[in-house]
Amino acid sequence: MINLQPYSNPAYFGILLIALLPVIIGLYFGRRLKIYESIFTLAFLILTFGGDHWHQGAALILYTCYQVLLTMGFTHYRWNKNQTTIFVSAVILSILPLIIVKFTPLFPNYNGFNIGFLGISYLTFKTVQVIMELRDGTIKEISWSQYLHFLLFFPTISSGPIDRYRRFIKDYENVPDRSAYLDDVSKAVFYLIQGFLYKYILGYIFGTLLLPNVARAAMSQSSAFGGTGISWYLLGYMYVYSMYLFFDFAGYSLFAVSISYFMGIKTPMNFNKPFLAHNIKEFWNRWHMTLSFWFRDFIFMRFTFWVMKHRWVKNRVRMSQLAYLVNFLIMGFWHGLTWYYIVYGLFHAAAIIINDYWLRYKKNHADKIPHNKFTEGLAIFVTFNIVCFSFLIFSGFLNQLWF
Incomplete structure (x- = not known):
C-alpha cells in the first residue's frame, strides 16, 4: 500500500485535486456531498496512516473513538451536581493520551513503541476546546457525526490550523451561494500557489540549499574555538533557520487553508506577516495564530480567571505575568521535553513580560518618547532579532554546538 504524507x-496534490473534483462540482451547484466527503476523507486518512504507518492509523482510530465517547459522555453529565469534578476529569482525560505520548520516551524501558500519531496534538486541542466550550455553554449541543467531521477534517489533521467547532460547523452545514463559492475557489487557488512558493521554493532555498552549509560552517568555526566560539556563521544559521521555519510552516498552512476553501470550509489563516510585528505581543498575534489564540483562550485566560477566583494574586500586573509564564512554559513543554524547548517557552514569557513593562512605561511617558517611521522601523528590527534568537534556541542547534 502506498503511503503519502500530507502535502x-x-x-499527493495530483491525487488530491482529482479527488476534490466532485466536491467542487457539488458545491458549485449548491450541494455538499456529505457521503462522498466522508468516503474521500477516509481514503486520504488511509493514504496518510496506512502502509508502513498502520500503527499510527490504529492509534488514530482508538484515539478518535476514545475522544468521541468522552465528549459525548461529558455532554450528558455536564450539568450533574458534581459538574466541576466532571469537567476537570473530562479535560484531564482528554489530554491524557497526549501526555502519555510526550512522556513515554523518558521511561528507561522505552523501546520505541508509542501510541502517538501524526496530528495527535492538534486533535487534542480540538477536543479540549469543545469540552471547555460545552462547559461554558457557548456550544449548546453537539452531534457525534458533526464532531467526527470536525476532528477528522483531513486538510488540517496533521499540523493545523486549529479551527473552532462552531465556526467549522457553520461552514459545514451552510453551503455558500455560487458567487461566494467562486470567490472561495479563487482564494483557494491563490493560497495554493503561494503555498508552493513558500514551501517548495523559498523553503527549499533556506532549508535545503543554505541551512546545511551554514550549519557546517558554524560547527567548524565553533570547533576551532573549542566548542565555545560564537561566530558570524552561527548568526547566519539563526537567520536562515528562522526563514526556513517560517516559509516551510506557513507554506504547509497555506496548503491546508487552500484545500479547506475548495471544500467550502473557511479554515482560519495561521500567519499574518509575523516578521513585521512591532513587539513580541504583536508577533504572537501574527505567528501560528490559531495555536497562539488557542493558548490565549484556553490556558492564559482560564488560568487568569482561576487565580482571580481563588484570590491567589491580587495585583493584576503580577497576575498577568504569572499567566504568561504558565502559558509559555506549557507551550514549551508541548513542543517537547528537552531543555531548548522549555527555555524557548521561558524566553518568550520573559520577553512578553518585559514588553508589557515597556508598553506601560511608553504609555505613561508618551510625551517624551518619539513616535515616527524611524522608531517603528527600530521596533520591527528589534522584535525580528529577538524572535530569530528564540528560533535559534528552538532549533536545538545550540545543543549540537555545545554538547
Whole structure:
C-alpha cells in the first residue's frame, strides 16, 4: 500500500485535486456531498496512516473513538451536581493520551513503541476546546457525526490550523451561494500557489540549499574555538533557520487553508506577516495564530480567571505575568521535553513580560518618547532579532554546538 504524507510531494496534490473534483462540482451547484466527503476523507486518512504507518492509523482510530465517547459522555453529565469534578476529569482525560505520548520516551524501558500519531496534538486541542466550550455553554449541543467531521477534517489533521467547532460547523452545514463559492475557489487557488512558493521554493532555498552549509560552517568555526566560539556563521544559521521555519510552516498552512476553501470550509489563516510585528505581543498575534489564540483562550485566560477566583494574586500586573509564564512554559513543554524547548517557552514569557513593562512605561511617558517611521522601523528590527534568537534556541542547534 502506498503511503503519502500530507502535502509532501506533487503526487499527493495530483491525487488530491482529482479527488476534490466532485466536491467542487457539488458545491458549485449548491450541494455538499456529505457521503462522498466522508468516503474521500477516509481514503486520504488511509493514504496518510496506512502502509508502513498502520500503527499510527490504529492509534488514530482508538484515539478518535476514545475522544468521541468522552465528549459525548461529558455532554450528558455536564450539568450533574458534581459538574466541576466532571469537567476537570473530562479535560484531564482528554489530554491524557497526549501526555502519555510526550512522556513515554523518558521511561528507561522505552523501546520505541508509542501510541502517538501524526496530528495527535492538534486533535487534542480540538477536543479540549469543545469540552471547555460545552462547559461554558457557548456550544449548546453537539452531534457525534458533526464532531467526527470536525476532528477528522483531513486538510488540517496533521499540523493545523486549529479551527473552532462552531465556526467549522457553520461552514459545514451552510453551503455558500455560487458567487461566494467562486470567490472561495479563487482564494483557494491563490493560497495554493503561494503555498508552493513558500514551501517548495523559498523553503527549499533556506532549508535545503543554505541551512546545511551554514550549519557546517558554524560547527567548524565553533570547533576551532573549542566548542565555545560564537561566530558570524552561527548568526547566519539563526537567520536562515528562522526563514526556513517560517516559509516551510506557513507554506504547509497555506496548503491546508487552500484545500479547506475548495471544500467550502473557511479554515482560519495561521500567519499574518509575523516578521513585521512591532513587539513580541504583536508577533504572537501574527505567528501560528490559531495555536497562539488557542493558548490565549484556553490556558492564559482560564488560568487568569482561576487565580482571580481563588484570590491567589491580587495585583493584576503580577497576575498577568504569572499567566504568561504558565502559558509559555506549557507551550514549551508541548513542543517537547528537552531543555531548548522549555527555555524557548521561558524566553518568550520573559520577553512578553518585559514588553508589557515597556508598553506601560511608553504609555505613561508618551510625551517624551518619539513616535515616527524611524522608531517603528527600530521596533520591527528589534522584535525580528529577538524572535530569530528564540528560533535559534528552538532549533536545538545550540545543543549540537555545545554538547
